[in-house]
Amino acid sequence: MSVTSRARSDQQVGTQTAEVAGEPVAYESYGDPGGEPVVFLHGTPGSRVLGELYDDAARARGVRVLAFDRPGYGQSPARDGYGPADTGDVVAAVLDDAGVESAGLLGFSGGAPHALAAATDLGDRVTRVDVVAGGVPASEREETPTPQRVLGTLAGATPRVLGGLLRGQAWLAARRPPAFVTAQYTTDGARDGVPDEVADVVKRDFLEALSERRAGVVRESRQFTEDWPTRPRDVDCEVRWFHGERDTNVPVAAARRTADALPDCDFRALADTDHLGALVESRGAVLDAHAPEP
Template identity: 30%
Template sequence: MREIKTADDRVLAVEEWGVLDGVPVLYAHGTPMSRLARYPDDTLFTELGVRLVTYDRPGFGASTLNSGRCVHDAAEDIATIADELGLDRFPLFGVSGGGPHALAFAARFPERVTRVATLASPAPCDAEGLDWTAGMMEANRKSSVAALRGRGALAALFAEEDAESESPATLLPPAEQAVLARPEVQRMLGAAFAEAVRPGMDGWIDDEFALYGLPWGFDPAGITTPARVWHGAQDTVIPVSHARWLAGRIPTATLIEDGEAGHAGHFAATPAMLRWLITGD
Protein backbone atom coordinates (compact mmCIF):
# COMPACT_ATOMS: atom_id res chain seq x y z
CA MET A 1 0.00 0.00 0.00
CA ARG A 2 1.11 3.53 -0.79
CA GLU A 3 -0.22 6.65 0.93
CA ILE A 4 -0.61 9.77 -1.20
CA LYS A 5 -1.36 13.20 0.28
CA THR A 6 -3.97 15.50 -1.28
CA ALA A 7 -3.78 19.28 -1.44
CA ASP A 8 -6.15 19.50 1.55
CA ASP A 9 -3.92 17.15 3.57
CA ARG A 10 -6.00 13.99 3.28
CA VAL A 11 -4.50 10.54 2.66
CA LEU A 12 -5.45 8.38 -0.32
CA ALA A 13 -4.45 4.71 0.02
CA VAL A 14 -3.25 3.24 -3.29
CA GLU A 15 -2.37 -0.31 -4.34
CA GLU A 16 -0.80 -1.58 -7.58
CA TRP A 17 -1.21 -4.98 -9.23
CA GLY A 18 0.21 -6.81 -12.23
CA VAL A 19 3.20 -5.48 -14.18
CA LEU A 20 4.61 -2.36 -12.52
CA ASP A 21 6.16 -1.12 -15.77
CA GLY A 22 3.14 -2.21 -17.80
CA VAL A 23 0.24 -0.24 -19.29
CA PRO A 24 -1.31 1.79 -16.44
CA VAL A 25 -5.06 1.37 -15.91
CA LEU A 26 -6.89 2.99 -13.01
CA TYR A 27 -9.79 1.13 -11.39
CA ALA A 28 -12.57 2.63 -9.25
CA HIS A 29 -14.00 0.05 -6.85
CA GLY A 30 -17.65 -0.67 -6.13
CA THR A 31 -19.71 0.17 -3.05
CA PRO A 32 -18.86 -0.92 -0.37
CA MET A 33 -15.40 -2.06 -1.38
CA SER A 34 -11.79 -0.91 -1.11
CA ARG A 35 -8.48 -0.79 -2.97
CA LEU A 36 -8.28 -4.59 -2.58
CA ALA A 37 -11.25 -5.06 -4.94
CA ARG A 38 -10.31 -6.15 -8.46
CA TYR A 39 -10.67 -9.01 -10.93
CA PRO A 40 -10.11 -12.08 -8.69
CA ASP A 41 -7.38 -13.71 -10.81
CA ASP A 42 -4.32 -11.44 -10.78
CA THR A 43 -2.69 -13.39 -13.62
CA LEU A 44 -5.02 -11.50 -15.97
CA PHE A 45 -3.04 -8.31 -15.34
CA THR A 46 0.32 -9.94 -15.98
CA GLU A 47 -0.93 -11.70 -19.13
CA LEU A 48 -2.17 -8.38 -20.53
CA GLY A 49 0.87 -6.43 -19.33
CA VAL A 50 -1.34 -4.19 -17.19
CA ARG A 51 -0.28 -2.06 -14.24
CA LEU A 52 -3.60 -1.88 -12.37
CA VAL A 53 -3.89 1.04 -9.95
CA THR A 54 -6.60 0.84 -7.28
CA TYR A 55 -7.39 3.17 -4.39
CA ASP A 56 -9.69 3.54 -1.41
CA ARG A 57 -12.28 6.26 -1.87
CA PRO A 58 -12.45 8.61 1.14
CA GLY A 59 -13.58 6.91 4.33
CA PHE A 60 -12.96 3.40 3.02
CA GLY A 61 -9.94 1.40 4.15
CA ALA A 62 -6.92 3.61 4.80
CA SER A 63 -8.14 6.75 2.96
CA THR A 64 -9.10 9.79 5.03
CA LEU A 65 -12.78 10.62 5.36
CA ASN A 66 -14.00 13.54 3.23
CA SER A 67 -17.43 14.44 4.60
CA GLY A 68 -19.83 16.04 2.16
CA ARG A 69 -18.07 14.72 -0.94
CA CYS A 70 -19.94 14.33 -4.20
CA VAL A 71 -19.10 12.08 -7.14
CA HIS A 72 -17.34 14.91 -8.99
CA ASP A 73 -14.81 15.26 -6.15
CA ALA A 74 -13.28 11.92 -7.19
CA ALA A 75 -11.81 13.60 -10.25
CA GLU A 76 -9.31 15.64 -8.23
CA ASP A 77 -8.42 12.62 -6.08
CA ILE A 78 -7.68 10.51 -9.15
CA ALA A 79 -5.66 13.36 -10.66
CA THR A 80 -3.61 13.58 -7.44
CA ILE A 81 -2.90 9.85 -7.57
CA ALA A 82 -1.97 9.99 -11.25
CA ASP A 83 0.38 12.93 -10.69
CA GLU A 84 2.14 11.17 -7.83
CA LEU A 85 2.56 7.99 -9.89
CA GLY A 86 3.76 9.90 -12.96
CA LEU A 87 0.77 8.96 -15.11
CA ASP A 88 -0.05 11.41 -17.89
CA ARG A 89 -2.73 9.80 -20.10
CA PHE A 90 -4.31 6.47 -19.23
CA PRO A 91 -7.53 4.45 -19.43
CA LEU A 92 -9.76 3.93 -16.41
CA PHE A 93 -12.88 2.03 -15.49
CA GLY A 94 -15.24 1.58 -12.58
CA VAL A 95 -17.53 -1.20 -11.41
CA SER A 96 -20.94 -0.57 -9.84
CA GLY A 97 -20.59 2.44 -7.53
CA GLY A 98 -17.14 3.07 -8.98
CA GLY A 99 -18.54 3.70 -12.46
CA PRO A 100 -19.72 7.26 -11.81
CA HIS A 101 -16.37 8.12 -10.18
CA ALA A 102 -14.47 6.95 -13.27
CA LEU A 103 -16.79 9.03 -15.45
CA ALA A 104 -16.15 12.05 -13.21
CA PHE A 105 -12.46 11.98 -14.06
CA ALA A 106 -13.17 11.56 -17.78
CA ALA A 107 -15.50 14.57 -17.64
CA ARG A 108 -13.08 16.77 -15.69
CA PHE A 109 -9.80 15.76 -17.36
CA PRO A 110 -10.57 14.58 -20.92
CA GLU A 111 -7.01 15.33 -22.05
CA ARG A 112 -5.70 12.74 -19.60
CA VAL A 113 -8.03 9.86 -20.53
CA THR A 114 -7.54 7.50 -23.47
CA ARG A 115 -10.68 5.41 -22.83
CA VAL A 116 -13.21 5.04 -20.02
CA ALA A 117 -15.57 2.19 -19.16
CA THR A 118 -18.25 1.35 -16.63
CA LEU A 119 -19.61 -2.03 -15.62
CA ALA A 120 -22.96 -2.30 -13.81
CA SER A 121 -22.90 1.42 -13.01
CA PRO A 122 -25.79 3.49 -11.67
CA ALA A 123 -27.00 6.62 -13.43
CA PRO A 124 -27.34 9.94 -11.54
CA CYS A 125 -30.16 10.02 -9.01
CA ASP A 126 -31.56 13.10 -10.81
CA ALA A 127 -31.33 11.52 -14.28
CA GLU A 128 -34.06 13.10 -16.40
CA GLY A 129 -36.60 10.60 -17.72
CA LEU A 130 -35.26 7.65 -15.68
CA ASP A 131 -37.39 5.87 -13.07
CA TRP A 132 -34.36 5.42 -10.83
CA THR A 133 -35.62 2.62 -8.56
CA ALA A 134 -37.72 0.67 -11.08
CA GLY A 135 -36.67 -2.98 -10.98
CA MET A 136 -34.19 -2.34 -8.15
CA MET A 137 -33.73 -4.67 -5.18
CA GLU A 138 -35.37 -3.55 -1.95
CA ALA A 139 -32.18 -2.75 -0.02
CA ASN A 140 -30.95 -0.26 -2.63
CA ARG A 141 -34.43 1.15 -3.07
CA LYS A 142 -34.63 1.86 0.68
CA SER A 143 -31.18 3.44 0.66
CA SER A 144 -32.08 5.71 -2.24
CA VAL A 145 -35.29 6.87 -0.57
CA ALA A 146 -33.40 7.60 2.66
CA ALA A 147 -30.56 9.39 0.83
CA LEU A 148 -33.01 11.75 -0.83
CA ARG A 149 -34.10 12.81 2.66
CA GLY A 150 -30.50 13.58 3.64
CA ARG A 151 -27.35 11.97 4.96
CA GLY A 152 -28.78 11.77 8.47
CA ALA A 153 -31.69 9.66 7.25
CA LEU A 154 -29.31 7.36 5.40
CA ALA A 155 -27.07 6.99 8.46
CA ALA A 156 -30.14 6.16 10.56
CA LEU A 157 -31.10 3.43 8.09
CA PHE A 158 -27.60 1.95 8.33
CA ALA A 159 -27.80 1.95 12.13
CA GLU A 160 -31.21 0.31 12.02
CA GLU A 161 -30.08 -2.46 9.71
CA ASP A 162 -26.64 -2.92 11.32
CA ALA A 163 -25.11 -3.15 7.84
CA GLU A 164 -21.60 -3.77 9.19
CA SER A 165 -22.59 -7.26 10.27
CA GLU A 166 -23.37 -8.23 6.68
CA SER A 167 -21.01 -10.05 4.34
CA PRO A 168 -20.54 -9.15 0.67
CA ALA A 169 -22.51 -12.21 -0.41
CA THR A 170 -25.57 -11.45 1.71
CA LEU A 171 -25.72 -7.91 0.36
CA LEU A 172 -26.62 -9.22 -3.10
CA PRO A 173 -29.72 -11.08 -4.33
CA PRO A 174 -29.89 -14.88 -4.62
CA ALA A 175 -29.49 -14.69 -8.41
CA GLU A 176 -25.92 -13.47 -7.87
CA GLN A 177 -24.86 -16.31 -5.60
CA ALA A 178 -23.47 -18.65 -8.26
CA VAL A 179 -20.75 -16.14 -9.13
CA LEU A 180 -20.16 -15.15 -5.50
CA ALA A 181 -19.73 -18.80 -4.50
CA ARG A 182 -16.55 -19.14 -6.57
CA PRO A 183 -13.66 -19.50 -4.06
CA GLU A 184 -11.44 -16.89 -5.73
CA VAL A 185 -14.32 -14.37 -5.76
CA GLN A 186 -15.13 -15.09 -2.11
CA ARG A 187 -11.53 -14.57 -1.03
CA MET A 188 -11.13 -11.32 -2.90
CA LEU A 189 -14.50 -9.84 -1.90
CA GLY A 190 -14.12 -10.89 1.73
CA ALA A 191 -10.78 -9.13 2.07
CA ALA A 192 -11.90 -6.06 0.10
CA PHE A 193 -15.09 -5.67 2.12
CA ALA A 194 -13.38 -6.19 5.48
CA GLU A 195 -10.83 -3.49 4.61
CA ALA A 196 -13.57 -1.15 3.37
CA VAL A 197 -15.49 -1.14 6.67
CA ARG A 198 -12.47 -1.51 8.97
CA PRO A 199 -12.50 2.21 9.96
CA GLY A 200 -16.31 2.23 10.35
CA MET A 201 -19.36 2.92 8.22
CA ASP A 202 -18.90 6.60 7.34
CA GLY A 203 -17.17 5.95 4.01
CA TRP A 204 -19.96 3.60 2.95
CA ILE A 205 -22.64 6.08 4.01
CA ASP A 206 -20.88 8.94 2.19
CA ASP A 207 -20.54 6.82 -0.95
CA GLU A 208 -24.23 5.89 -1.01
CA PHE A 209 -25.24 9.47 -0.24
CA ALA A 210 -23.13 10.75 -3.15
CA LEU A 211 -24.58 8.11 -5.49
CA TYR A 212 -28.19 7.95 -4.31
CA GLY A 213 -28.93 11.37 -2.85
CA LEU A 214 -26.82 14.05 -4.57
CA PRO A 215 -26.33 15.33 -8.12
CA TRP A 216 -23.03 14.09 -9.49
CA GLY A 217 -21.67 17.58 -10.11
CA PHE A 218 -21.07 17.00 -13.83
CA ASP A 219 -23.09 16.09 -16.91
CA PRO A 220 -22.13 12.79 -18.60
CA ALA A 221 -23.13 14.43 -21.88
CA GLY A 222 -19.90 16.41 -21.71
CA ILE A 223 -17.67 13.32 -21.86
CA THR A 224 -15.66 13.25 -25.10
CA THR A 225 -13.43 10.25 -24.39
CA PRO A 226 -14.26 6.92 -26.10
CA ALA A 227 -16.52 5.11 -23.64
CA ARG A 228 -18.08 1.71 -23.11
CA VAL A 229 -21.01 0.98 -20.82
CA TRP A 230 -21.50 -2.70 -19.87
CA HIS A 231 -24.50 -4.03 -17.96
CA GLY A 232 -26.21 -7.34 -17.24
CA ALA A 233 -29.86 -7.35 -18.28
CA GLN A 234 -30.77 -9.48 -15.21
CA ASP A 235 -29.25 -7.01 -12.74
CA THR A 236 -31.58 -6.02 -9.89
CA VAL A 237 -28.88 -4.31 -7.82
CA ILE A 238 -28.57 -1.57 -10.45
CA PRO A 239 -31.13 -2.19 -13.22
CA VAL A 240 -30.04 -2.15 -16.86
CA SER A 241 -32.18 0.95 -17.46
CA HIS A 242 -29.37 2.92 -15.78
CA ALA A 243 -26.85 1.75 -18.39
CA ARG A 244 -29.24 2.57 -21.20
CA TRP A 245 -29.63 6.09 -19.81
CA LEU A 246 -25.86 6.56 -19.48
CA ALA A 247 -25.14 5.24 -22.97
CA GLY A 248 -27.82 7.50 -24.38
CA ARG A 249 -26.37 10.50 -22.55
CA ILE A 250 -22.66 10.01 -23.25
CA PRO A 251 -22.14 10.88 -26.92
CA THR A 252 -19.07 8.63 -27.30
CA ALA A 253 -20.52 5.60 -25.51
CA THR A 254 -21.12 2.09 -26.82
CA LEU A 255 -23.66 0.10 -24.81
CA ILE A 256 -22.95 -3.59 -24.19
CA GLU A 257 -25.81 -5.59 -22.67
CA ASP A 258 -25.41 -9.19 -21.54
CA GLY A 259 -28.88 -10.70 -21.60
CA GLU A 260 -27.96 -13.55 -19.23
CA ALA A 261 -25.87 -11.66 -16.67
CA GLY A 262 -26.74 -10.09 -13.33
CA HIS A 263 -24.75 -7.58 -11.30
CA ALA A 264 -21.86 -9.93 -10.54
CA GLY A 265 -21.56 -10.70 -14.25
CA HIS A 266 -19.10 -7.83 -14.38
CA PHE A 267 -16.38 -10.29 -13.34
CA ALA A 268 -16.79 -12.28 -16.56
CA ALA A 269 -16.97 -9.06 -18.59
CA THR A 270 -13.77 -7.57 -17.16
CA PRO A 271 -11.11 -9.36 -19.32
CA ALA A 272 -12.62 -8.16 -22.59
CA MET A 273 -13.15 -4.68 -21.18
CA LEU A 274 -9.53 -4.48 -20.01
CA ARG A 275 -8.33 -5.48 -23.48
CA TRP A 276 -10.43 -2.73 -25.02
CA LEU A 277 -9.18 -0.19 -22.50
CA ILE A 278 -5.53 -0.84 -23.32
CA THR A 279 -5.77 -1.57 -27.06
CA GLY A 280 -9.10 -0.29 -28.35
CA ASP A 281 -9.78 -3.79 -29.69
Protein backbone atom coordinates in the same frame (compact mmCIF):
# COMPACT_ATOMS: atom_id res chain seq x y z
CA MET B 1 -0.71 2.68 -27.59
CA SER B 2 2.59 3.26 -25.82
CA VAL B 3 3.29 2.54 -22.19
CA THR B 4 2.72 5.71 -20.22
CA SER B 5 3.67 4.49 -16.77
CA ARG B 6 7.25 4.97 -15.60
CA ALA B 7 8.32 1.82 -13.77
CA ARG B 8 10.23 2.75 -10.60
CA SER B 9 13.05 0.64 -9.26
CA ASP B 10 11.90 1.47 -5.72
CA GLN B 11 8.27 0.55 -6.39
CA GLN B 12 6.59 -0.67 -3.23
CA VAL B 13 4.56 -3.81 -2.90
CA GLY B 14 1.21 -3.47 -1.16
CA THR B 15 -0.63 -0.34 -0.10
CA GLN B 16 0.83 3.03 -1.07
CA THR B 17 -0.30 6.55 -0.26
CA ALA B 18 -0.88 9.63 -2.39
CA GLU B 19 -1.74 13.05 -0.97
CA VAL B 20 -4.66 15.31 -1.92
CA ALA B 21 -4.74 18.71 -0.19
CA GLY B 22 -2.64 17.26 2.62
CA GLU B 23 -4.90 14.24 3.13
CA PRO B 24 -3.75 10.66 2.41
CA VAL B 25 -5.39 8.46 -0.21
CA ALA B 26 -4.54 4.76 -0.07
CA TYR B 27 -4.00 2.87 -3.31
CA GLU B 28 -2.58 -0.43 -4.51
CA SER B 29 -1.08 -1.71 -7.77
CA TYR B 30 -2.11 -4.97 -9.43
CA GLY B 31 -1.00 -6.70 -12.61
CA ASP B 32 2.18 -5.74 -14.48
CA PRO B 33 4.14 -3.03 -12.57
CA GLY B 34 5.43 -1.57 -15.85
CA GLY B 35 2.30 -2.10 -17.90
CA GLU B 36 -0.29 0.16 -19.46
CA PRO B 37 -2.03 1.94 -16.56
CA VAL B 38 -5.72 1.70 -15.70
CA VAL B 39 -7.23 3.31 -12.58
CA PHE B 40 -9.96 1.23 -10.93
CA LEU B 41 -12.80 2.97 -9.07
CA HIS B 42 -14.62 0.65 -6.67
CA GLY B 43 -18.33 0.40 -5.94
CA THR B 44 -20.51 1.42 -2.98
CA PRO B 45 -19.34 0.14 -0.58
CA GLY B 46 -15.90 -0.90 -1.76
CA SER B 47 -12.17 -0.44 -1.53
CA ARG B 48 -8.88 -0.84 -3.38
CA VAL B 49 -9.00 -4.57 -2.49
CA LEU B 50 -11.52 -5.30 -5.26
CA GLY B 51 -8.82 -4.46 -7.81
CA GLU B 52 -7.29 -7.82 -6.96
CA LEU B 53 -9.90 -9.45 -9.21
CA TYR B 54 -7.94 -8.02 -12.16
CA ASP B 55 -4.48 -9.02 -10.95
CA ASP B 56 -3.76 -12.20 -12.92
CA ALA B 57 -5.52 -11.11 -16.11
CA ALA B 58 -3.80 -7.71 -16.03
CA ARG B 59 -0.36 -9.25 -15.54
CA ALA B 60 -0.92 -11.59 -18.47
CA ARG B 61 -1.86 -8.65 -20.74
CA GLY B 62 0.82 -6.16 -19.68
CA VAL B 63 -1.62 -3.89 -17.84
CA ARG B 64 -1.09 -2.16 -14.50
CA VAL B 65 -4.22 -1.59 -12.40
CA LEU B 66 -4.14 1.19 -9.81
CA ALA B 67 -6.99 0.84 -7.32
CA PHE B 68 -7.60 3.42 -4.59
CA ASP B 69 -9.89 3.88 -1.59
CA ARG B 70 -12.17 6.86 -2.09
CA PRO B 71 -12.18 9.20 0.94
CA GLY B 72 -14.21 7.64 3.73
CA TYR B 73 -13.44 4.04 2.73
CA GLY B 74 -10.75 1.62 3.87
CA GLN B 75 -7.53 3.47 4.65
CA SER B 76 -8.48 6.84 3.11
CA PRO B 77 -9.83 9.30 5.73
CA ALA B 78 -13.16 10.96 5.06
CA ARG B 79 -13.33 14.45 3.52
CA ASP B 80 -16.26 16.76 4.18
CA GLY B 81 -18.52 17.18 1.17
CA TYR B 82 -16.59 14.77 -1.02
CA GLY B 83 -18.39 13.64 -4.19
CA PRO B 84 -17.83 12.64 -7.82
CA ALA B 85 -16.87 16.22 -8.74
CA ASP B 86 -13.83 15.89 -6.44
CA THR B 87 -12.58 12.58 -7.81
CA GLY B 88 -10.51 14.12 -10.61
CA ASP B 89 -8.13 15.58 -8.01
CA VAL B 90 -7.79 12.19 -6.32
CA VAL B 91 -7.16 10.34 -9.57
CA ALA B 92 -4.56 12.94 -10.58
CA ALA B 93 -2.77 12.53 -7.24
CA VAL B 94 -2.70 8.73 -7.61
CA LEU B 95 -1.34 9.04 -11.15
CA ASP B 96 1.34 11.48 -10.03
CA ASP B 97 2.41 9.34 -7.09
CA ALA B 98 2.53 6.24 -9.29
CA GLY B 99 4.60 8.04 -11.94
CA VAL B 100 1.88 7.88 -14.58
CA GLU B 101 1.11 10.63 -17.08
CA SER B 102 -2.18 9.27 -18.48
CA ALA B 103 -4.38 6.23 -17.94
CA GLY B 104 -7.67 4.59 -18.66
CA LEU B 105 -10.38 4.62 -16.00
CA LEU B 106 -12.51 1.67 -14.94
CA GLY B 107 -15.59 2.39 -12.81
CA PHE B 108 -17.57 -0.43 -11.23
CA SER B 109 -21.12 0.12 -9.91
CA GLY B 110 -21.05 3.20 -7.63
CA GLY B 111 -17.66 4.09 -9.08
CA ALA B 112 -19.21 4.96 -12.46
CA PRO B 113 -20.17 8.60 -11.73
CA HIS B 114 -16.74 9.13 -10.19
CA ALA B 115 -14.95 7.73 -13.24
CA LEU B 116 -17.00 9.80 -15.69
CA ALA B 117 -16.56 13.00 -13.64
CA ALA B 118 -12.80 12.44 -13.40
CA ALA B 119 -12.56 11.86 -17.15
CA THR B 120 -14.35 15.15 -17.77
CA ASP B 121 -12.05 17.05 -15.41
CA LEU B 122 -8.72 15.52 -16.42
CA GLY B 123 -8.95 15.79 -20.20
CA ASP B 124 -5.96 14.22 -21.96
CA ARG B 125 -4.80 12.47 -18.80
CA VAL B 126 -7.66 9.99 -19.33
CA THR B 127 -7.41 7.80 -22.44
CA ARG B 128 -10.81 6.13 -22.17
CA VAL B 129 -13.41 4.97 -19.61
CA ASP B 130 -14.82 1.52 -19.04
CA VAL B 131 -18.00 1.29 -16.93
CA VAL B 132 -19.02 -2.09 -15.52
CA ALA B 133 -22.47 -2.55 -13.94
CA GLY B 134 -22.49 1.21 -13.51
CA GLY B 135 -24.80 3.14 -11.24
CA VAL B 136 -27.07 5.71 -12.89
CA PRO B 137 -28.38 9.21 -12.09
CA ALA B 138 -31.62 9.30 -10.10
CA SER B 139 -33.46 10.86 -13.05
CA GLU B 140 -32.76 7.81 -15.22
CA ARG B 141 -34.38 5.31 -12.85
CA GLU B 142 -37.97 4.28 -13.29
CA GLU B 143 -37.79 2.93 -9.74
CA THR B 144 -34.99 2.86 -7.18
CA PRO B 145 -34.31 -0.72 -5.98
CA THR B 146 -35.44 -1.23 -2.39
CA PRO B 147 -31.96 -1.64 -0.79
CA GLN B 148 -30.74 1.61 -2.33
CA ARG B 149 -33.96 3.41 -1.40
CA VAL B 150 -33.66 2.30 2.24
CA LEU B 151 -29.97 3.21 2.42
CA GLY B 152 -30.61 6.60 0.85
CA THR B 153 -33.43 7.36 3.29
CA LEU B 154 -31.39 6.36 6.34
CA ALA B 155 -28.32 8.25 5.12
CA GLY B 156 -30.34 11.43 4.72
CA ALA B 157 -32.44 11.23 7.88
CA THR B 158 -30.35 9.28 10.42
CA PRO B 159 -26.73 8.91 9.21
CA ARG B 160 -25.50 7.77 12.63
CA VAL B 161 -28.07 4.98 12.69
CA LEU B 162 -26.95 3.86 9.24
CA GLY B 163 -23.32 3.95 10.36
CA GLY B 164 -24.20 1.70 13.29
CA LEU B 165 -26.09 -0.72 11.06
CA LEU B 166 -23.13 -0.89 8.68
CA ARG B 167 -20.78 -1.58 11.58
CA GLY B 168 -23.05 -4.42 12.63
CA GLN B 169 -23.22 -5.78 9.10
CA ALA B 170 -19.42 -5.77 8.87
CA TRP B 171 -19.25 -7.63 12.19
CA LEU B 172 -21.60 -10.29 10.85
CA ALA B 173 -19.82 -10.50 7.49
CA ALA B 174 -16.50 -11.18 9.19
CA ARG B 175 -18.06 -14.22 10.86
CA ARG B 176 -20.11 -15.56 7.98
CA PRO B 177 -19.14 -17.30 4.72
CA PRO B 178 -18.42 -15.08 1.70
CA ALA B 179 -21.91 -15.80 0.33
CA PHE B 180 -23.28 -13.47 3.03
CA VAL B 181 -21.59 -10.60 1.15
CA THR B 182 -21.90 -11.78 -2.45
CA ALA B 183 -25.67 -12.12 -2.03
CA GLN B 184 -25.81 -8.30 -2.10
CA TYR B 185 -24.42 -8.25 -5.64
CA THR B 186 -26.01 -11.32 -7.21
CA THR B 187 -29.45 -12.27 -8.48
CA ASP B 188 -31.39 -15.30 -7.26
CA GLY B 189 -30.30 -18.34 -9.24
CA ALA B 190 -26.79 -17.03 -9.88
CA ARG B 191 -25.49 -16.94 -6.30
CA ASP B 192 -24.15 -20.49 -6.32
CA GLY B 193 -22.12 -19.77 -9.46
CA VAL B 194 -19.69 -17.25 -7.92
CA PRO B 195 -16.17 -18.76 -8.02
CA ASP B 196 -14.65 -19.24 -4.56
CA GLU B 197 -11.67 -17.02 -5.32
CA VAL B 198 -13.97 -14.21 -6.47
CA ALA B 199 -16.23 -14.55 -3.42
CA ASP B 200 -13.18 -14.39 -1.14
CA VAL B 201 -11.99 -11.12 -2.69
CA VAL B 202 -15.49 -9.61 -2.56
CA LYS B 203 -15.78 -10.43 1.15
CA ARG B 204 -12.35 -8.97 1.93
CA ASP B 205 -13.23 -5.88 -0.11
CA PHE B 206 -16.44 -5.37 1.86
CA LEU B 207 -14.67 -5.76 5.20
CA GLU B 208 -11.87 -3.41 4.18
CA ALA B 209 -14.37 -0.82 2.97
CA LEU B 210 -15.99 -0.67 6.41
CA SER B 211 -13.05 -1.68 8.61
CA GLU B 212 -12.06 1.75 9.87
CA ARG B 213 -14.89 4.08 8.91
CA ARG B 214 -18.37 4.14 7.42
CA ALA B 215 -18.47 7.77 6.23
CA GLY B 216 -17.90 6.88 2.57
CA VAL B 217 -20.85 4.55 2.19
CA VAL B 218 -23.14 6.81 4.25
CA ARG B 219 -22.27 9.76 2.00
CA GLU B 220 -22.66 7.80 -1.23
CA SER B 221 -25.91 6.23 -0.06
CA ARG B 222 -27.31 9.76 0.14
CA GLN B 223 -26.15 10.29 -3.42
CA PHE B 224 -28.30 7.34 -4.60
CA THR B 225 -31.20 9.77 -4.56
CA GLU B 226 -29.41 12.54 -6.49
CA ASP B 227 -28.44 13.29 -10.06
CA TRP B 228 -24.77 13.39 -10.99
CA PRO B 229 -22.80 16.65 -10.90
CA THR B 230 -21.41 15.71 -14.33
CA ARG B 231 -24.10 15.39 -17.00
CA PRO B 232 -23.56 12.34 -19.23
CA ARG B 233 -23.69 14.51 -22.38
CA ASP B 234 -20.68 16.49 -21.11
CA VAL B 235 -18.37 13.45 -20.95
CA ASP B 236 -15.94 14.08 -23.82
CA CYS B 237 -14.26 10.69 -23.82
CA GLU B 238 -14.69 7.25 -25.37
CA VAL B 239 -16.74 5.05 -23.05
CA ARG B 240 -17.58 1.35 -23.08
CA TRP B 241 -20.34 0.16 -20.77
CA PHE B 242 -20.74 -3.51 -19.76
CA HIS B 243 -23.98 -4.41 -18.00
CA GLY B 244 -25.70 -7.64 -17.02
CA GLU B 245 -29.22 -8.16 -18.32
CA ARG B 246 -30.17 -9.79 -14.99
CA ASP B 247 -28.76 -7.00 -12.84
CA THR B 248 -31.25 -6.16 -10.09
CA ASN B 249 -28.94 -3.65 -8.35
CA VAL B 250 -28.98 -1.40 -11.42
CA PRO B 251 -31.63 -2.49 -13.95
CA VAL B 252 -30.27 -2.72 -17.48
CA ALA B 253 -32.90 -0.39 -18.96
CA ALA B 254 -31.75 2.51 -16.76
CA ALA B 255 -28.13 1.76 -17.57
CA ARG B 256 -28.87 1.76 -21.29
CA ARG B 257 -30.63 5.14 -21.05
CA THR B 258 -27.64 6.62 -19.25
CA ALA B 259 -25.24 5.15 -21.77
CA ASP B 260 -27.33 6.53 -24.65
CA ALA B 261 -26.91 10.03 -23.18
CA LEU B 262 -23.10 9.76 -23.41
CA PRO B 263 -21.71 11.24 -26.66
CA ASP B 264 -19.44 8.29 -27.46
CA CYS B 265 -20.50 5.08 -25.73
CA ASP B 266 -20.43 1.44 -26.78
CA PHE B 267 -23.05 -0.30 -24.62
CA ARG B 268 -22.64 -4.06 -24.22
CA ALA B 269 -25.45 -6.01 -22.58
CA LEU B 270 -24.28 -9.30 -21.09
CA ALA B 271 -26.89 -12.04 -21.35
CA ASP B 272 -27.88 -14.07 -18.27
CA THR B 273 -25.50 -11.98 -16.13
CA ASP B 274 -26.11 -10.07 -12.90
CA HIS B 275 -24.28 -7.23 -11.10
CA LEU B 276 -21.25 -9.13 -9.84
CA GLY B 277 -21.30 -11.43 -12.86
CA ALA B 278 -20.77 -8.46 -15.17
CA LEU B 279 -17.60 -7.55 -13.28
CA VAL B 280 -16.26 -11.09 -13.50
CA GLU B 281 -17.23 -11.77 -17.12
CA SER B 282 -16.03 -8.46 -18.56
CA ARG B 283 -12.49 -8.58 -17.15
CA GLY B 284 -10.83 -9.93 -20.27
CA ALA B 285 -12.63 -7.59 -22.67
CA VAL B 286 -11.91 -4.56 -20.49
CA LEU B 287 -8.22 -5.28 -20.13
CA ASP B 288 -7.72 -6.31 -23.77
CA ALA B 289 -8.58 -2.78 -24.85
CA HIS B 290 -5.87 -1.33 -22.61
CA ALA B 291 -3.14 -3.90 -23.37
CA PRO B 292 -0.08 -2.64 -25.30
CA GLU B 293 0.08 -3.47 -28.98
CA PRO B 294 2.30 -6.47 -29.74
